[in-house]
Amino acid sequence: MNSMHFIEQSPETKPFWDAAAIGRFVLPWCRDCHRTHWYPRGSCPHCSSTKIDWRDSEGKGEIHAFSVNRRGRAPYVLAYVALNEGPIILSNVIDADPTALSIGRKVKAVFKPAPGQPPVPLFEVR
Ligand SMILES: [Zn+2]
Known part of the structure; x- marks a missing residue:
């Protein structure tokens, strides 16, 4: 069970998937407004620019909200994680x-x- 199937596989998000395939977590970064955003998409949600760069993220953050789903074989935790970069x-x-x-x-x-699943960033407690 993972929560990132909604990130479409498209030319605009290919850099994200290519990096994920080799274990790198990259975030979209806008060259016009100099802000990071999530989720990967073809244009910046802040200013609509299509000038998107990809920046390596350490993937560090903290739990912003979470819920535990106890249906199924083992409980799993769905969480909103606030990354150090902001998103x-x-x-x-x-x-x-x-x-x-x-x-x-x-x-x-x-x-x-x-x-059978695309490589998506999951989170571990550190
Ligand atoms: Zn922007």
């Missing part, structure tokens, strides 16, 4: 005891490729 992204926190999580916990992006 808030919806993803999953993995390998964590859900009862030990809290708002503000520091997390870091990891890629855990799974068969």
